Amino acid sequence: MTEVITKLSSLIVPFEGGAGDMVDWATVESAYGTEFPSDYKEFVRLFGHGTIEGRIATLIPVVTSDPMVRRIAPLSGPMKSDPDYQRWTEPRVEANVLDRVLVWGETDSSDVLGWITGGPDPDAWPLAVWARDDATWTAYSCGMVGFLVRLLRGEFVRCPISDTSLVGVPHARFLHDREEERLAEEGVYPWDD
Numbered sequence: 001m002t003e004v005i006t007k008l009s010s011l012i013v014p015f016e017g018g019a020g021d022m023v024d025w026a027t028v029e030s031a032y033g034t035e036f037p038s039d040y041k042e043f044v045r046l047f048g049h050g051t052i053e054g055r056i057a058t059l060i061p062v063v064t065s066d067p068m069v070r071r072i073a074p075l076s077g078p079m080k081s082d083p084d085y086q087r088w089t090e091p092r093v094e095a096n097v098l099d100r101v102l103v104w105g106e107t108d109s110s111d112v113l114g115w116i117t118g119g120p121d122p123d124a125w126p127l128a129v130w131a132r133d134d135a136t137w138t139a140y141s142c143g144m145v146g147f148l149v150r151l152l153r154g155e156f157v158r159c160p161i162s163d164t165s166l167v168g169v170p171h172a173r174f175l176h177d178r179e180e181e182r183l184a185e186e187g188v189y190p191w192d193d
Contacts, residue, residue, distance in 0.1 A: 011171065
């Protein structure tokens with residue numbers, strides 16, 4: 001395990017029922033036409049497809065043509081063409097940068113979390129966050145796991161997402177979608193407390 005995933009593992013506690021997903025990375029990367037960052041692969045192995053405190057949903061890549069399956073995907077066409085999604089906190093000189101955003105997560109506040117793909121090294125991809133509260137994109141020079149560590153530790157000068165409830169949470173709970181579905185069948189909503 002890398003140092004950054006070890007840090008995240010000390011900050012996130014999986015619900016009972018387990019976590020983690022097995023992904024055939026060769027098949028997935030062939031279908032998506034790109035490799036995925038190594039920290040993200042470790043995250044998927046340990047945690048996977050689920051939610052952190054019911055606030056941040058993390059997605060995994062799935063090879064399917066079913067539009068109803070929630071998975072990692074490029075930004076939708078309507079989002080890329082909507083002027084409300086064109087603003088950046090810093091001037092962007094790259095044309096069509098939104099064409100390169102690959103979404104790995106979302107928040108319950110409708111924020112979008114993704115990578116700006118491109119370049120030969122996925123571990124060097126910047127992270128991009130569209131925060132609904134100010135309707136702008138911000139690029140961060142850290143990986144997905146480093147972003148979550150900094151968020152949970154409260155290390156950002158300004159909270160990068162619209163909901164500040166995860167800032168400084170010492171032990172956030174992670175609920176895998178499998179377990180959430182099982183609990184829902186029992187009529188249990190785990191985030192009520």
